[in-house]
Amino acid sequence: MTKEAFNERWNTNSMKWDMLEERYNNPDLWPMWVADMDFQAPQPVLEAMREVLDHGIFGYHVRPKSLYKAVQGWLSRRFSWEVNTDQMVFTPGVVPSISHLIQTFTEEGDGVIIQTPVYYPFFPLVRNHNRHLIQNPLVETESGYEINFTELESQMKEGARMIVLCSPHNPVGRVWTKAELEEVARLAEVYNVFVVSDEIHADLIFQGEHVPFVHAAKGYQVETATCLAPSKTFNIASLQLSYVVFENSSLQRRFENQLKTNFVGIDNPLASAACEAAYNEGEQWLEDLIAYLKGNIAYLKAQVAENMPEIKVFEPEGTYLVWMDFRGLGLYGEDLQTWLREEAGLALNDGHMFGEAGNGFARMNIACPRSHIEKGVQLLQHAYEQKAVK
Structure with missing residues (x-):
């Protein structure tokens, strides 16, 4: 899957999609960072x-x-x-x-x-x-x-x-x-x-x-x-x-x-x-959104638990943002950032941005189509498996 599949936002001056080069020095990362949604507003x-x-x-x-x-x-x-x-x-x-x-x-x-x-x-x-x-x-x-x-x-x-x-x-x-x-x-x-x-x-x-x-x-x-x-x-x-x-x-x-x-x-x-x-x-639209986001969270949590057990997902009670703990991989600070960018090809919010208590963590935005989550999970799992081999 390529970014072109999400052409609703690609090349639209979207911070999440179009600032990857400026923010991470890599325009090809899979964007799951900025806290907005990849869904149109209600009709x-x-x-x-x-x-x-x-x-x-x-x-x-x-x-x-x-x-x-x-x-x-x-x-x-x-x-x-x-x-x-x-x-x-x-x-x-x-x-x-x-x-x-x-x-x-x-x-x-x-x-x-x-x-x-x-x-x-x-x-x-x-x-x-x-x-x-x-x-x-x-x-x-x-x-x-x-x-x-x-x-x-x-x-x-x-x-x-x-x-x-x-x-x-x-x-x-x-x-x-x-x-x-x-x-x-x-x-x-x-x-x-x-x-x-x-x-x-x-x-x-x-x-x-x-x-x-x-x-x-x-x-x-x-x-x-x-x-x-x-x-x-x-x-x-x-x-x-x-x-x-x-x-x-x-x-x-x-x-x-x-x-x-x-x-x-x-x-x-x-x-x-x-x-x-x-x-x-917009009330019914919101109820439908919440149901969809619950499914995204459940999918992410299940995939990580089954295939990447050394990564911990804190299931959110609210927000569409998922706090993830990578300390089980022995990754902190710059090492974690480098691994997520260069090995996984993912743009997540670095945990240290949220204070020293976030060192070893990253934040993932799941307010997007399920296929977007699936792509992110695939990238993360590939990097996880390569790290285990090494």
């Missing part, structure tokens, strides 16, 4: 965007009230989360949102906690604003990862001002339980720590259920901001639309003032139309 989304295109005028645009209603309905149906439309602040992305939240609610030198291995932009988001980066490594167990609450309490007690919570967690795929989130909320109340909850993968759940952090925090006096977006769910990341939900109106005003200071917030009519259509008409 209602495409049709809504065509209507905007057909109108043909792209002057300054006011965000429609119907978009707020669509978001409100989605959160209510999917999470039993009743949000007033005036609690939402729209932004051009979750990462920029977190950046502005750090600037708004912490000062230079303040401690900001992240839970490694974790989504790699979290590191520069903290450091670039001259905040003190505090790593709270997750505890690896046979069945998955857990939060080290003893260390977390110690770090909060020492004066951390904020924690950026990844929920569901990228890259390890945990869907945090209500009890786990309640303990985070309890500690945050005791030590007056602001909780930024990145819930961009909230819709992509395979095991358990996604609990919005604000639900777990009920009964606790905790400052929170929840970051969400339709981008991962419906594969519309390049449209750059997200939103932050606040429970406290005074905190919300401070955040809005921060955005105004930086002239952030003009509406993109294509993004608004896409988001509204996705939330109003």
Whole structure:
């Protein structure tokens, strides 16, 4: 199978498909890295965007009230989360949102906690604003990862001002339980720590259920901001639309003032139309997607267990990203990267990108046609067998 079989993305300025030469110095790697999907967005989304295109005028645009209603309905149906439309602040992305939240609610030198291995932009988001980066490594167990609450309490007690919570967690795929989130909320109340909850993968759940952090925090006096977006769910990341939900109106005003200071917030009519259509008409598409992704995960896990037993797959409870442990092969750091590129011909996200706790690991994106997974497994198995021979 060649890349031409996936010509929907090849030579389309796709980061995943067309940046292999720039990123890995090899344009022929099989791309299973960037966290987007190799599937078209739902038809209602495409049709809504065509209507905007057909109108043909792209002057300054006011965000429609119907978009707020669509978001409100989605959160209510999917999470039993009743949000007033005036609690939402729209932004051009979750990462920029977190950046502005750090600037708004912490000062230079303040401690900001992240839970490694974790989504790699979290590191520069903290450091670039001259905040003190505090790593709270997750505890690896046979069945998955857990939060080290003893260390977390110690770090909060020492004066951390904020924690950026990844929920569901990228890259390890945990869907945090209500009890786990309640303990985070309890500690945050005791030590007056602001909780930024990145819930961009909230819709992509395979095991358990996604609990919005604000639900777990009920009964606790905790400052929170929840970051969400339709981008991962419906594969519309390049449209750059997200939103932050606040429970406290005074905190919300401070955040809005921060955005105004930086002239952030003009509406993109294509993004608004896409988001509204996705939330109003994309539910069945999402259910079908989740079923398909479960099949991809099951296939990958079974093939690796049967044919490559020294590689461990952490089955994700949520997200379409699979955390894989290559330490059983004795591969770490540069050696692992070289082996994946030169021997397997695969472009995966290097585990070290997610912090030192990711050394010896890699992240695989399974949001693609099954044939794409099969090709990736074939390449990995061939390299595995060649290594065993040597």
